[in-house]
Amino acid sequence: MARNQAFYPTPVGAKTSHIPESFLADSKTSAELIPDNLHDAFYFRSLEEQGTFLNEPQIEAVKHVDHSLLILAGAGSGKTRVLVSRTGYLVTVKEVDPKEILLITFTRKAADEMKERIAQLPGLSNRMAKDITAGTFHSIFLRVLRDQGYQQKILSNDKQKEMVIKIILKNMDLQDSYEPETILSLLSSYKNQIIPLEEMVAKTPNEKELKRVFQRFEEWKMQNHYLDFDDILMETYQLFKRNESVLKTIQERFKYIMVDEFQDTNLLQYALIKMVAQPRNNLVVVGDDDQTIYSFNGADQNIILGFQKEFNAKHITLDTNYRSNTSILGLGNEIIKHNQNRYPKKLSATVTGNKVPLYIRPNTTDDEAEYVIRNIVSDVKNGVRNFRDFAILHRTGNSSRSIYDQLVLQDIPFVCFNNGDTFYEQSLVKPLLDHLRFSVNPKDIHALAGILPTLYLNRDQTLDYIQNQNLINPKDHLVLHLLNMPGIKPYQRQQMVERIRFILNMNKMSPEEAIQKMRIDFYDKYLQMDNRKNLTLHKEMMAETLDELESSAKRFTTIQNYLSFIEEIIEKNKTMEELRKNPNADAVSLMTIHKSKGLEFEVVYLIGASERILPHAAALEADQLNDMISDKKGTEKVFAAIEEECRLMYVAVTRAKEELYISSPSIYRNKTVEVSRFLMDVFNSPFS
Secondary structure (H helix, E strand, O other): OOOOOOOEOOOOOOOOOOOOOOOEOOOOOHHHHOOOOOOOHHHHHHHHHOOOOOOHHHHHHHHOOOOOEEEEEOOOOOHHHHHHHHHHHHHHOOOOOHHHEEEEEOOHHHHHHHHHHHHOOOOOOHHHHHHOEEEEHHHHHHHHHHHOOOOOEEOOOHHHHHHHHHHHHHHOOOOOOOOHHHHHHHHHHHHHOOOOHHHOOOOOHHHHHHHHHHHHHHHHHHHOOEEOHHHHHHHHHHHHHHOHHHHHHHHHHOOEEEEOOHHHOOHHHHHHHHHHHOOOOOEEEEEOHHHOOOHHHOOOHHHHHHHHHHHOOEEEEEOEEEEEEHHHHHHHHHHHOOOOOOOOOOOEEEEOOOOOOEEEOOOOHHHHHHHHHHHHHHHHHOOOOOHHHEEEEEOOOHHHHHHHHHHHHOOOOEEEOOOOOOHHHOOOOHHHHHHHHHHHOOOOHHHHHHHHHHHOOOHHHHHHHHHHHHHHOOOOOHHHHHHHOOOOOHHHHHHHHHHHHHHHHHHHOOHHHHHHHHHHHHHHHHHHHOHHHHHHOOHHHHHHHHHHHHHHHOOOOOHHHHHHHHHHHHHHHHHHHHHHHOOOOOOEEEEEHHHHOOOOEEEEEEOOOEOEEOOEHHHHOHHHOOOOOOOOOHHHHHHHHHHHHHHHHHHHHOOEEEEEEEEOOOEEOOEEOOEOHHHHHHHOOOOO
16 A cells, blocks of 8 residues: 555545634734733743743733633643743742642642742742642642641552452452452542442442442451542541631632643542632632543533633633644544533644645454554654654554554554553453463363353352362363362253363364354353443443454464464563653554543544444443443433543544544444544534
8 A cells, every 4th residue: 555545635425625724823922912011021031031932811821810710721722831830920920928829730740740840930949949839639638638647558559459359359259240440440439429438329239239349448448547549538528527727727828729630620629629729719720621531530521611600710711722733723623613511712723734634444443453554664664753753542442452453463662551451351351262262271270260250150169179179080171070060050060061062162163253152152141141240331342342352353263373462462561561661762652542631742543533433332322321420311421421522532633743644444343334423523514
């Protein structure tokens, strides 16, 4: 394929060939906008000497001093520059005591960057910079708890928390029923919505069971003197509620409060902010409602949408984008304007360029991966780009499976910003792969352990029996010991006979045939009957994962070759740990759109821009999700979910600085899918 041969300037099926473009922003800066005779001109001249030139709305935000303010900061509009410059303005021009300033960020990295930039501001000594309190919600409110005598250790390691949950599940004989990450995520959701455990509604047997797991985890933390991150905020909230003098001390200290990434705020964080800001309400919040994409972590878009009215706040929009060229930004503007629940705004660009977004309509996700990698390799070989210039963005971990496989097959250096495990190590996938492994090596006790739950057998008890029996009467096929296991009912014995026969005959099948037969014969039914998994996982996500597994197996004729490839993938993932540690590594970045927020790249490939991928099927069918926490119902739930998917598309597009490629596969999970509505809405309706 020739370079870009498969890429077009509009999506396939577009009714117009016109390419959206954003306006160019007014180029005036503080150098022209702030005359020397103003009392605060000295401060802006000092910023300019350091290379910081502010535009008109940025200046207005920096000069705002008293009462509340909502700064709507569009993508790439320089919000950090504004927050830092405003901090300096308060101290240098308004002579505010640095100790009275509180700056809240959402990540430690952002807090460190703020502190570093504040320390370099004109007119601020190192001492002044250190006196300003800048940090995350958790670091700031942990300091409050420590001052009040809270001495608990902080349980911050996710793996440690998961290990505690695993022990609890094992003690409750539920080790094969729930994923620890899911348990922790659900518990976090309750706390972030200020729902104490005792107030958690548990109607069904499974909900009551989950509540008991939560209670045991809370008891374990109490007995071992631990708090986790959610506990820090909940404990502070409860402390403020019951001890007015503590709250008043904090209110007296922090007279000027700024909150970054406000669109990501959850109910608990917002409640704490409101408490601390009273009664002055000198509260400045910075965020973009169009980038609210973390509802699964408790972020509530209604908080930023309702802030102006609740606080009678002034409102400033930072609408100049310093990142993307006019055609990339124009596409972003046209995508997001179709959302209804948002502040109306349109960003202007400062960068022109002759590279318009390009679109591809490959047949399958595997074809998509080949096109994308071929394009990237072509640019690198021709000296046009380095690998580090590229980011490949995808909606879910499942939708990256093809591209991940292709990167490994072609030995392309890349860093995958996932949560550690590969697609092939997911809990839904492992039992099927363990059947394949066991068919190749019938003495693989680890593979057998993964099979047992699908036979409705207790893993630990059954393994003990098999291992003891094999010492007395060794067998080439460990699974044969199951037939003599005491207490087995006739129907279970029949199931075992069928499963053993299947495993013994599996070596005659291709890996795809074997996976398909397992799903049809028993595995899909096993998942459907598991009420616990239906409570904590969306059925569509489960089906998507297993369909992807089938697709991945298509390229292989033997089970052994397929398993060898999977081991190579898992090993490759481990070696990427070293690349992750090196921020300057010459490697392609592969990440979900969620992970990409706040980042920017020279070239972005957005894959999977098709219906049921983006927007995701889970959003289209959100009304069918058995959500234990959300109070949204029916069409309201679907509407909110689809609007968030649109925001995801907007975030992905606005990560690109110079080049943007968007791929919309036409076949997904063996079904024809249309180009994403978020693109077709742009090219099938008038531009404004």
